[in-house]
Amino acid sequence: MSTPQHCPGYENFKNLKSFICKCPECGESKEIFSDEFEKSHTCGKCGKSIDFTQCTLDGGV
Numbered sequence: 001m002s003t004p005q006h007c008p009g010y011e012n013f014k015n016l017k018s019f020i021c022k023c024p025e026c027g028e029s030k031e032i033f034s035d036e037f038e039k040s041h042t043c044g045k046c047g048k049s050i051d052f053t054q055c056t057l058d059g060g061v
Contacts, residue, residue, distance in 0.1 A: 021050045 017034040023043035030050060032041060041050045 019052075021052060023048055024051055 019032045019034065019037070021030050021032055021041070022028065023030070023046060025048040026043060026046045028043050028045040030041065030043065032050075032052075037052065042048060043050060
């Protein structure tokens with residue numbers, strides 16, 4: 001019996017990309033993953049909706 005090299009479910013998430021979106025109202029940054037892109041998100045600081053056309057791909061994640 002071998003020891004798994006990764007946590008259970010790792011294969012489902014290993015290709016996710018991270019996006020950093022800034023709130024158009026207050027400039028607060030929010031990290032959103034590529035599997036959450038179709039969902040609506042609001043800023044945790046001011047509560048305004050975040051415009052995904054302003055997101056940038058974070059190549060480090």
